[in-house]
Amino acid sequence: MTKVAGRTALVTGGGSGIGRGLALELAAKGASVAIADILPDNARTVAEEIAAKGGKALAIECDVTDMASLADAKRMASDRLGPVSLLFANAGATSFERITDMSADDIDWIVHANLIGVLNCVKTFYPDMVAARDGHVCATASTAGLLPSWIPYHAAYSGAKMGIIGMMLNLAVEAREYGVGTTAFVPHGVVSNMKANNARYRPARFGGPGEGEVQIPDGAQWHAQVTFRPAELVGKLVVKAVEEDRPMVISDGSIRKTFDETYRRIVYDAFDFADAFYAEESAFTGKD
Incomplete structure (x- = not known):
C-alpha cells in the first residue's frame, strides 16, 4: 500500500481537468500538493481552492517538455513542501488531424507534450525515489493508447499515449526492485477543459501558443459509447488505485x-x- 497523507505530491497539468481532480483528492487525503502547469493562473486557482479547504498547495509554472523547467519545479516543490515522493505525470495535449496534414512542429509537440514529457518527469523525480526506496509514479495515458483504432485522425497522439502505457509497465519491473510503485492511468471520457485550453499549452518552440478550441473533423467518430465522468470523481479513482499499488487503472470499465x-x-x-x-x-x- 502507498500512503498519501503526509507526503509531497507533484501533479503536472494540475491546473485543470484530470490534474485538478487529482490535486484536490491528494490534498483531501492529507498530501501537500505542488500543482505544476504551463498555464500559471490555472495552477494558482487550484492551489487557492485547496488552501481555502485547509490543505497545503503550491502553484508552479512548468513546461514538461523542458528539463530545466522541471528541475526548477522540483527545487521549488522540495524547498516549500518537502521532497516529492508522489509523482503524477499528467500533463498532455491532443490533436485530431490526419497525419498528412500535420507539420513537423505539430508532431514534435504532440509527442513531446505527452510521451517525452512523462519521460522527462520520470527522469527528474524517479531517481530520488530509488535512492529513498520509497515513492510512487503515476502517468496519464489514454484510451487512445490502449485502443489506438478507437478513433481516427489521432495517430501521433495514440502513438505517444501507447508509448506511456508501455513505458510504465516496463518501469514497474525495475521500480519494484527499489520498493517504488508505478501506475499507468488510462482515462476514457473525462470532463475537462482540454478542447478549450489545448492551443494555449503549446510552447513557442513548437509553434505556439495559440487560441481557439480543438476542432474534431467530420468522420472522427468514436467507435464506442462514451460516458464523460467528472474529473473530481476520476481523481478519487486514480488516487485509490495508487494507494493500492495497482499497475494500471482505467477510468471506465465499460x-x-x-x-x-x-x-x-x-x-x-x-x-x-x-x-x-x-x-x-x-x-x-x-x-x-
Missing part, C-alpha cells in the same frame, strides 16, 4: 468489450497468421 474485440480481431489474428504461416513452411520444407 470499454472491456471494445478492448476484447479489438485485440481478438487484430492481435489474435496476427498470432493465428504467424502460426499458420510457419505450419505451411514446415510442411513445405519437411522441417519441424
Whole structure:
C-alpha cells in the first residue's frame, strides 16, 4: 500500500481537468500538493481552492517538455513542501488531424507534450525515489493508447499515449526492485477543459501558443459509447488505485468489450497468421 497523507505530491497539468481532480483528492487525503502547469493562473486557482479547504498547495509554472523547467519545479516543490515522493505525470495535449496534414512542429509537440514529457518527469523525480526506496509514479495515458483504432485522425497522439502505457509497465519491473510503485492511468471520457485550453499549452518552440478550441473533423467518430465522468470523481479513482499499488487503472470499465474485440480481431489474428504461416513452411520444407 502507498500512503498519501503526509507526503509531497507533484501533479503536472494540475491546473485543470484530470490534474485538478487529482490535486484536490491528494490534498483531501492529507498530501501537500505542488500543482505544476504551463498555464500559471490555472495552477494558482487550484492551489487557492485547496488552501481555502485547509490543505497545503503550491502553484508552479512548468513546461514538461523542458528539463530545466522541471528541475526548477522540483527545487521549488522540495524547498516549500518537502521532497516529492508522489509523482503524477499528467500533463498532455491532443490533436485530431490526419497525419498528412500535420507539420513537423505539430508532431514534435504532440509527442513531446505527452510521451517525452512523462519521460522527462520520470527522469527528474524517479531517481530520488530509488535512492529513498520509497515513492510512487503515476502517468496519464489514454484510451487512445490502449485502443489506438478507437478513433481516427489521432495517430501521433495514440502513438505517444501507447508509448506511456508501455513505458510504465516496463518501469514497474525495475521500480519494484527499489520498493517504488508505478501506475499507468488510462482515462476514457473525462470532463475537462482540454478542447478549450489545448492551443494555449503549446510552447513557442513548437509553434505556439495559440487560441481557439480543438476542432474534431467530420468522420472522427468514436467507435464506442462514451460516458464523460467528472474529473473530481476520476481523481478519487486514480488516487485509490495508487494507494493500492495497482499497475494500471482505467477510468471506465465499460470499454472491456471494445478492448476484447479489438485485440481478438487484430492481435489474435496476427498470432493465428504467424502460426499458420510457419505450419505451411514446415510442411513445405519437411522441417519441424
